[in-house]
Amino acid sequence: MVSFLSFRHGVHPPDEKELTAKLASRRMPFPKEVVLPLSQHLGAPAKSIVRVGDRVERGDLIAEATAAISAPVHSSVSGVVQEIGFWPHPSGAQTPAIRIEVAPYSPQVPRPRLVPDWQTLETKDISEAIRRAGIVGLGGAAFPAAAKMTPPKENPIDVLLVNGCECEPYLTADHRMMVEQPARVFFGIRILLKALGIRRARIGVEANKPDALAALSAACPSDLEVSVHALPVKYPQGAEKMLIKALTDREVPSGKLPSSIGVLVQNVTTVAMIGEVFETGLPLIERIVTVSGRGISKPGNWIIPFGTKIRDILEVCGGLTSDAQEVVLGGPMMGLAQGNLDTPILKGTGGVLALTRAECKTKNTYPCIRCGHCLEACPIFLNPQMLGNLAKAERYEEMLDYHLNDCMLCGCCSYVCPSNIPLSQLFLVSKTYLRKNPPRKS
Amino acid sequence: MSDPATLHDTAHAVPPPPLTQDVSTVKLVFTLVFAGVIAGVLLVFAFHATLPAIEAHKAEVLRAAIGEVLKGPARYETLYVLPEGISATLPSGAREKDFEKVFYGFDAQDTPIGFALVAMGPGFQDQIKLIFGFDPRAGRLLGIKVLESKETPGLGDKIEKDASFRTQFEGIAAPLLGVKKGEKSAENEIEMITGATISSRAVVRNLNQAVTRLQPLLLAYLDAQAKVGTTQEESNPKATASTPNRVVPVDADLRSAAP
Amino acid sequence: MTPTPHSQPIQVMAAPHFKGPDSTPQIMWSVVASLCPVIAASIYFFGPSALLVILASCAGAIVTEWAFVRSGPRTLFDGSGMITGVLLGLTLPPGFPLWMAFVGGAFGIGFGKMIFGGLGQNIFNPALLGRAFLQAAFPVAITTWSASGEAWAGSWWHLRGDNFALPLMSPHVVDTLTGATPLGFMKFEHTATSNLDLLLGSVNGSIGETSGLVILVSGAYLAWKNFLNWRIPASIFLSVAGIASVLHAIDAARYPSPIFMLFSGGLMLGAVFMATDMVTSPVTNRGCWIFGIGIGFLVVSIRIWGGLSEGVMYAILLMNALVPFINRITQPRVFGTSVKVRSL
Amino acid sequence: MRKSTAQEDLLRGIWRENPVLVQVLGLCPTLAVTNTVENSLVMGIATFAVLLGSSFFVSLFKRFIPNEIRISVYILIIATFVTVAEMCLEALVPEVHKALGAFIALIVVNCIILGRQEAFAAKNTVWRSVLDAIGSGLGFILAMLMMGSLREVIGYGTFLGIPLFGDSYEPWVVMILPPGGFLTLGVILLTLGYVEERRRANRVSAMSAQERA
Amino acid sequence: MMSELVWIFFSAMVVNNFTLVLFLGLCAFMGVSSRVETALRMGAANIFVLVLTSISAWALNRFVLEAAPYLRIISFIIVIASLVQIVEMVIKKVSPTLFRQLGIYLPLITTNCAILGLAIFQTNRGYGFWEGLFFALGAGAGLTLALVLMASIRESTEFSDVPSIAKGTGLVLIIAGSLSLAFMGFAGLLSGGA
Incomplete structure (x- = not known):
């Protein structure tokens, strides 16, 4: 019901x-190498505990949590640490990451582990x-x-x-x-x-x-x-x-x-x-990821080890179609578009989508016509129209009076806006600005 | 312009010069009194210099207005609307500007023509002030003139400027009725000005109201007058005629003539 | 660590990557399209004059918009200028001189819209502002209604007035061919008009305001597409009907019936097409209710106690002026808060 | 700050620092009584006279006026002149006086007059103050005439009561109504702004052309 | 009587709105109308002073000016200036908070032509005490209405791409003209029905 x-x-x-x-999840073939960013979670990045040349097994701890709000990273493959350096992160920045070459011919079986007994803990x-x-x-x-x-x-x-x-x-x-x-x-x-x-x-x-x-x-x-x-x-x-x-x-x-x-x-x-x-007893090293979109030849649900690069995933799924326009990690409403196909997937990545030109056609932006559709769409009952005006005028501090902090960037306002104003993008920019320049308390 | 403080500055243009020494209160008061005295002298002088011209013009305006609505009376009397009725004299101690006035006009043969009455009421924009000639016995209007109005220029102000509208009122009996242009069917109907129905209607309404209010008083006055006249005519036939024509400042007249 | 370039261009856009189906030009052109039946009905009732007047006001609006946007952002083809022109034309009497209609369109766009920065930024409905200007500038011409229905003696092809008066010159008016609107009859002659005539539009009046049914159907289409906020016409109708019913119940001889109030004059056209102009109506739903009720109240007040026989235009303009204030006081209650965003 | 010359004092108020068109002061009479040229002219002259008289007296007595009460004294002087002006108008041109109505008395609170006293007459010689008053007064009259002629010509089709376009001219009634006042001044200011902007743009492009050469 | 008072009130408030129809108080209208809060406070201060002025003007007319009509303008402006001064002092004593909010507007009111205009109009029309009071209330309400409308409109045009030549006074005048056009709808209010 x-x-x-x-x-x-x-x-x-x-x-x-x-x-x-309706497609059952299947295990994706292991790629040649994986790249595991140290920051796959909210909070402080993890700290690497391996060195270049170390041999790691699937599920081994390779970076440990550094704060209360942080998370350790485990190797998702058995292989050899090739490099600890900067690599493109889905957020668009270059962040520290551990690159591991997958051991050829390895059965990729994790070490036997002690299973915690939940009933006594x-x-x-x-x-x-x-x-x-x-x-x-x-x-x-x-x-x-x-x-x-x-x-x-x-x-x-x-x-x-x-x-x-x-x-x-x-x-x-x-x-x-x-x-x-x-x-x-x-x-x-x-x-x-x-x-x-x-x-x-x-x-x-x-x-x-x-x-x-x-x-x-x-x-x-x-x-x-x-x-x-x-x-x-x-x-x-x-x-x-x-x-x-x-x-x-x-x-x-x-x-x-x-x-x-x-x-x-x-x-x-x-x-x-x-x-x-x-x-x-296994730590978090892989998950089901939906690889889909009209721009992908063979959509499917795959169990993919973290750190697998988008390029490798797309290859397994038959590559992009000719009208693919955007590759997005996450969903089409909140996911991040990727310009670099060597970006790896992370723990939080639930989908790799290739969207076609028709789906994300770039429309002209018009001035706001105050239709109020964004107010009708906002699940938090914000006033995106006003917030958008303030953001465009760079009056960021006033946006706090209109509860910018409650905005979760769900994108509903941008989705409905007939004038195609990038509202949630403006709000993201405003939030970033305010985080860097906190308003003085009066 | 956005900040009130800057506006304040604009109004006063520059900040005041810094205070150099304390000025004694006596000097302040003295300066003010001195300035006041000079101002007062100047004003009194100007007042007396211009008063005759102003008064004369006002009297002329009133005379012209009364003359127009009563069709050229030879003279007129000013009467006062007192609570107990219309009277030619004021009760002792009363100020004449506190009372509404009506003007009683006579022709060259000293036969009464009728009364000039002032009617005032809301128009399309603001108050419309009219003066109109009225014969209370016959209940007929003699003519109207707009004294003051702020009706739409070129449209509502036709009640003032359009002679064909004004002349309709001459010689017809109250109460009046406004009808659309070209649809006049009865004698007491007034054709409205095209596009200025409200203003035209306001004129008609104000006239009707003034007539309803004043006609009984005027009739009572005439009746009383007739009685006095018959008794007086025997002893002093020229009494009415010899009553001096009192010309009073029109400004005060018209202002207090409002209902 | 150099990534290999991809074989085809990949675009990186901000989320969301999906886009809703509506777009601003589409909304505007839909409104224009939904006005077509109203235009057709007006041509049926008033002959070629109706078409000429609408074309003239459109020309005024579009030429002005063109003059302004030559150097600015290209909003000329979004259809909003067209809406202004058509709506203005629909509010004019059929015999209106074309040069005046042109002036009205130009004023509406110039001073009602472009001076504020163009599409979406204006405070007053440009069409109504143009109409208000014409009403103030040429009060006689704009209240000269040609006779219609049985009172119209000429053939359908006859012009309903001096449409082709020379620019800056007064039109010639033949008094016998003019007639009063139902509201004029009610206000100044105290005579009623049959409800059926009002509904079907065979009465005197502005070009587009006479057929309530056609307007309602077009409005329903727009409301269904969510191109207008149904709360605005609904609240206008409810408040007009409510106030009129109370007054009618008090003194039926003096105050007209609610049906008459709803279907006479420009109320239908105003409530469905003008008050609902997205740019000049409140953004919040609560604000829309206040806005509509305010319009209804003002319409009834002006019609009954005011100096004019029709007040829809002024009611909408006055409430337009109040919209920024309404928006301010009707900020939505943000999820998880019980206090308003800003108090006065 | 450089001392201004007598010529500058006179000319400044007429155009470059026109009290209405540039400083946007004294809007009340500029909008309220400019529906005919005659009214505008009489109002302009009355204001001019009051401004001249007040500036003369203020600068004459400036040494005797204590700073604390200077505004009161200025207002007293201005009010006296306004009263005199009102009486003169009523005696000389009663019809225009009636048309102007309360707005003659309101010259007292015209920001231009008090502003000139504070900004200039209180600190300068009698001769300079009179020049300054003449300049500002003429500037005011100029603005009034611009408004008055635009509104009368378009709104009535006449100039000083003389018909210009013949009988069949359709007057634009709106011009002589209150909205016409706002719109006319608005259009004048927009036009001046446009001209100024164009001139500045030309200057800039000329300068850059010079630089390139 | 009552209906006439109502008419006086509405006439001063909307039909002959002091600002938009009679052009009184334009300095404040142009200068203090960029924020709604300020406009509301300015309006409140104006209503207060208008009412006091109306009462004082009535008293002056009744008891002083009959003897010396030529002192009308001088006495009005002096009374208004002193009134404003007194109000300022009283508010400062009674409510420092209110003073802080209204303080800067009070001196402005002295040279606001709406105040002197009210006294003169009231005198010219021969209004009595109650008529004057309702006139002042209506005028004050009208001023506040116009100020708040203008302020809220200006707040919303802050986000608009107003052409550079229209920024500032030009746009404000055009908006005022449009408002004035809209207020024409009130013409003849309460005097049309017969």
């Missing part, structure tokens, strides 16, 4: 998921195990998962929300995860519930994934208080605040974290990966 609980506003881009929704040991496994939010933001699990004492968590919405068009990685490994998802939930000391969890899945809903409902263990909810198909249903609103009818206060209203949200793939840690 489709829940009528949802959030207000939002947009309905074409979902395009039929390209890959304390809360803090569970989150430590998660932290050590390098688990970050796999929905795209890549926030270290363990950091979320130690909320302040005054706001105890009372419900765990599992985000299976995957509202970005084209992406089906979470979808395949739910269809193929529902048991692992519930195992992850079980561990998280134990770690948090609570009993309730809710899974939200957009109603356009009936097979995932069915698989989850069928696999739902009877001893857990877990419910599976079908949510209306609307972008950005998968945004944390929107999901919380839809599943609990609570609003995250402006400027606060979900924990302040007693909610913890984890992406469904993240939950499954946490499950895997306690099943196999």
Whole structure:
């Protein structure tokens, strides 16, 4: 049953998921080399602990976390460290990375590992195990998962929300995860519930994934208080605040974290990966990635080790078609377009998309005609029209009065703007400016 | 221009020169009084120099207006609308500018022509002030003249400038009725000016209101007058005629003539 | 670490990479298209004069826009100037001199739009500003309505007035061929017009305001495409009908019925095509309700207590002037906050 | 700052620092009474006279006026002259006086007059102050005449009451209505701005051409 | 009586709006209309002074000026200047916060022609106490309305690509002209129905 609980506003881009929704995930052949940036997560970059020439096995720790909000990096292949230097990062910058040449003829089997016994572990040991496994939010933001699990004492968590919405068009990685490994998802939930000391969890899945809903409902263990909810198909249903609103009818206060209203949200793939840690002992080294788009010859869902370069992925999938125009990491609404195909994929990369000229046709920009469509679209109820004006006039500090900080750059305003004004880009620029030049408190 | 402070500066152009020494209060007061005295002297002088011309012009305007709406009376009397009725004299101590006035006109043979009345009321833009001749016995208008109006130039101000509109009012009986141009069917109907219906209508309405208000008073005055006249005619037949024609400053007249 | 160049050009754009289906020129041209039935109806009722007047005001609007954008950004082909021209033409009487219509279009675009920087930046609806200018400049010509329906003696091909008056010269008006609008009848003659005539448009009036039904259908199409905010016409209709009903209930002889109020004069055209102009209406939905109710209130006030028989144009212009203020006080409540963005 | 010459004092106010067209002061009379040339002219002359008289007296007595109460004294002087001017107008041209109405009295608060007293008359000799007052006054009259003639010619089709275009001219009534006042001044300022901009652009291009040569 | 007071109020507020129709108070209108907050405060200060002026002008007319009509302009302007001064001192004493908000506008009001204009119009029309009071309230409301409209419009044109020659006064005048055109819709309000 489709829940009528949802959030207000939002947009309905074409979902395009039929390209890959029915394709089972397959392991992608190992490339010749992988490049593992030290910064694959939000927070402080990890610090390399290997040297050039070191031989590493799959799953070996190669860089360790340096702060509370940070995550270690593990080698996703067995091979030899070739270089520790700067490499193009999906964000467009050159960042420190470890380049590992994949050992030819290696069976790529991880070393045998000690599997932590979740039933005997304390809360803090569970989150430590998660932290050590390098688990970050796999929905795209890549926030270290363990950091979320130690909320302040005054706001105890009372419900765990599992985000299976995957509202970005084209992406089906979470979808395949739910269809193929529902048991692992519930195992992850079980561990998280134990770690948090609570009993309730809710899974939200957009109603356009009936097979995932069915698989989850069928696999739902009877001893857990877990419910599976079908949510209306609307972008950005998968945004944390929107999901919380839809599943609990609570609003995250402006400027606060979900924990302040007693909610913890984890992406469904993240939950499954946490499950895997306690099943196999393996850290986070690979994930399901949707390789899709009208500009790709053979779309599919692939299990890809982190650090694999876009070029190698595209090659496996038959290369770009002649009308491909843009290569995007992530979804078409929030993903980053890549100008360099040697950029590797990261932990947070759920999709590699090649978009055609027709899809992202560059339209002329017109002056704002104050149609108000952006206000109708903004899920946070901001006034993007006013914010856009202020951003263009470079009056960044005034933008804070209009709650620029609440903007999550979901792109709804840009999507609907008939004048094609790059609103979310302007907001990104403004946010960056304000981060570098914090306003003086008056 | 955006900052009020700069505007202030523009108004006063430059910052005041720095204070060099304390000026005594006596000097301040003295300067002000001195300046005031000079100003006062200058004003009184100018006032008296210009007063005759101004008064004469005002009287002329009133005379001309009354003359126009009463069709050239030989003389006229100024009467006051007192709470108890219309009277030729003011109660003792009352100031004449506090009372509405009507003007009673006579022709060369000293037969009464009618009254000149002032009507004032809202028009299209602002108040319209009219003077009109009225014969209360017959209930007929004699003529109208607009004294003051701010109606749309070229359109509403035709009530003032368009003679064909004004002449319609001559000799017709109140209450008046405004109709569209070319649709006049009864005697008391007034054709509106094309495109200035509101202004035309305002004239008609103001006239009707003034007539309703003043006609009973005027009739009462005439009745009383007739009674006095019959008794007086025997003893002093020239009494009415010899009443001096009182010319009062028109400015005060017209201002207080408003309802 | 030098990446090998890709065989085909890859474009790097900011997210989102998808783009919604609407575009500004498309919206503008859709409005023009949806005005076509209204234009057709006006030609049916008023003959070739209607077409001539609309063409003249369009020419005024477009020539002015062309003069301004020769050196600026090219917004000439986005259709917005066309809308101004057509809408202005539709608000003029059929016998209006063409040179005056041209002046109106030029004024509307020049002083109503280009002076503010062109498309999207104006405060007042350019068409209505042009109309208000014409009303103030040539008050007689703009209130000279030709007779229509059975009162129109000539053939369909006859011009409905002195359309071809020489520039700067007064038009010749033959009094017998003119007639009052239903609102004029109501206000000055206290006579009513049949509701069916009002609905179908066989009454005197401006070129485009006479057929309420055609306008409603076009408006419904635009609302369905989300090219106009339905809240604006809805709130105008509701407030006009509401206030008129109350007044009508108090004194039916003095105040006309709500149906009459809705379908007479330029209310339909104004509410559906002019008040909903995106540029000059509020951006927030709450603001749109306030805007519409304000227009409705002003329309009724001017029609009943004001000096003019029709007040739609002035009501919309006055509320246009208030739009920046409305926008200011109706900032949306941001998710997760309960206080407004800025208080006064 | 360089001392200005007598000639500059006189000419400055007429065009280069025209109180209305450049400094945008005294808008109230400029917009309110300029619907005919006659009204504009009379208003301009009345303001001119008041400005001249006040400047003369202020500069004459400047040494005796204590700084603390100078504004009050200026206003007193101005108000006296305005009252005299009003009486004279009423005696001499009663019809125009009626048309100008309250706006004659409002000369008192015309920023141009107080501004000239503060900015110039209070600090300069009588002769210079009179020159300055004449300059500013003429500038004001010039602006009034520009407004008045534009509005009357277009709005009535007449100049000083004389018909210009014959009977069938359609007057643009809007020009003599309040919106016409705002729009006319707006158009004048825009035109001046445009001319100035063009001139500056020409100068710049001429200079760069010189540099290239 | 009541309906006439209502008419006086609305006439002064919209039909003959002091700023947009009678051109009074233009200095403030042009100078203090770039921010809505400032415009609102300026409007409030104006309403206050207008009401006091109306009462004082009524008293002057009633008790002083009959004897010496030639002192009209002088006495009005002196009374207004002193009024503003007194109001300034009182506000400073009573509410320093309000003084800080209104302070800079008060001296401006002395040379605001709307204030003197009100006193003179009121005298010319022979208004009594109540009529004068409603006239002042209407005029003040009208001034504030015009100021706030202009300020909010100017705030929104800050984001527009106004042609360089129109920046500043030119644009403000054109906007004022447009507002004035729109206000023509009020002409004949409350006097049209018969």
